[in-house]
Amino acid sequence: MVLSVSNIFSASVDEQFRVWLANDLWPQAKAQGISKKTFEAAFAGVKPNLKLPDLVMPGQKPKTPKAQHQAEFGAPGAYFAEKTVGALAAGGRSRSRTHARALLAAEQRFGVPGSIILAIWGRESGFGAAKIPHNAFEVLGTKAFMATRKDMFRKEVLAALAMLERGAISRAAMKSSWAGALGQPQFLPSSFLEHAVDMDGDSRADIWNSVPDTLGSIANYLDHHGWQKGRDWGFEVIVPENVSCALEGPDRGQKIAQWVQMGIRRVNGKPFPAHEARAQGFLLMPAGRNGPAFIVTPNFYVLKDYNMSDLYALFIGHVGDRIAYGDKSFAGRWGALDKLYRSDIAALQKALEGKGYDVGGADGLPGFKTRRSIGDWQAKNGRKATCFPDAALVRTLK
CATH class of the missing domain: 1.10.530.10 (Lysozyme)
Structure with missing residues (x-):
């Protein structure tokens, strides 16, 4: 049998992954109280999923990706498409009646408005209807081994192992998104351990099947992060x-x-x-x-x-x-923006960093530090301050 170069490369990564599991991850998991039985069950048959985004192949250096995989960091106007916003708002209003008792209990206990809880539930999992298809240990293991944010995912895979060890969920039910998020609130495993709560009285926090637990867990998360009761957003x-x-x-x-x-x-x-x-x-x-x-x-x-x-x-x-x-769109309109790749914005950020601006890191994402740095540079150079990257600015500063 003749192996292709890609098959040889894949086999090599698989082998390195198994070595990493045995010699690197297992000792830390053991030190944190994970049994060998739980560890082996979690990773039985698991191989790295090389189709996941934001991976760095062994021996290579990370690069700013050209495309953006998460809609939350894409074009602002597209993210607020009325079809999406309107459907979630309507779905939320309907469920505000269906789950009024559970929402009231969550709001009274944690101080978070039911409308905000519903908006998160709808956005994260379509009010529980979204399919969550991935093997969580395949996703989290792959990313802990070779993602651009390995340390973060190492913490999460260890938290997922703790969930199994405690019996919070079965191995078969441990499904996640491509980013490793779990259940209807799309919690990372560490968030489950810190914020998931039992609200239906069955003595377990079930964010996969229980609506009261899901709603309460979302509210508890926001409460733990400092939600100020009585204030608007x-x-x-x-x-x-x-x-x-x-x-x-x-x-x-x-x-x-x-x-x-x-x-x-x-x-x-x-x-x-x-x-x-x-x-x-x-x-x-x-x-x-x-x-x-x-x-x-x-x-x-x-x-x-x-x-x-x-x-x-x-x-x-x-x-x-x-x-x-009730339905009411923003009064302001999202203007047309130049299509830029993450790599374009990263180059712009690096140029601004070279001029002494704090852009929050050259990650290719136009966060508030990048936006205001652009505005400051534009004002200092006699240009109208727009506070947002465009193609002409990239060409000028790149």
Whole structure:
């Protein structure tokens, strides 16, 4: 039998993976109380899945991927397609009636509005309807062995082993997304161990089959991350041209009343609630001057802890509002943006870093530090500050 080069390479990776399991991961798992029986059952028949994104082959160096696999880090306008937003809002309103008792129990216990819980449940798993097809130990093992974020996934595969050891779930039922997330709330294993709760009274936290447990676990996660009861997540606003878009970010907050003094106002013309005006708020412009703008509260950044993306947190807040108050799109419109690859944005970030700007790392993702660095550079160089990457800017700075 003649093996192709690809088959030889795959066999080599498989062999290295088995050595890594035996000599590297198993000693640490054993030290954390995992039995040999649990460890062997978890990885029986498991091989690295080389089709997963963000992998670094043994002996190679990581590279910024050209494409972006997660929608949360893609084009802002596309992420808020009305077909998607409207369907989730309608589904949330329907389930707010069906699961009213479970939502009330979660809200009373953890202080998180039911509409926000529903928005996360809908986004993460289609209210429990989404198929979650992957072998969790194949995904987590592969990523702990050869992903760009090996250390993070090493923690998660060890947490998954702890779940098996404690009997939280059977090996056969241990299914995940391609990113290793579990169950209806799409928790990583460490989040399950820290935040999953029993809300239906059967003495086990079941985020795969129990709606009350799922809703309560989502609320518990947000509570543990600092959700401030009684505060909103944020408000859509109009930002005058004389207010710099580079003022964005969670480290540049001030009282909402001070933003108002600068000329920022709500799009609906109403004043901010008095308790909000006295509290701290932050400017958010996820597409710079090419899209809607917001004053957000600390609760926005709690939502962002669920999935480290401004667009994700904004999506959850917006869908939650539409579940609670009825359908109403953003007043601002998402403008057309140049199509750029992650590698293009990473090159732009590296150029700005070379000029002394803090872009939050050259990862190819236009987060708030990158956006405001762009705005600062544009203003200092006599250009209109847009606070968002475009093709001309990439060509100029690359």
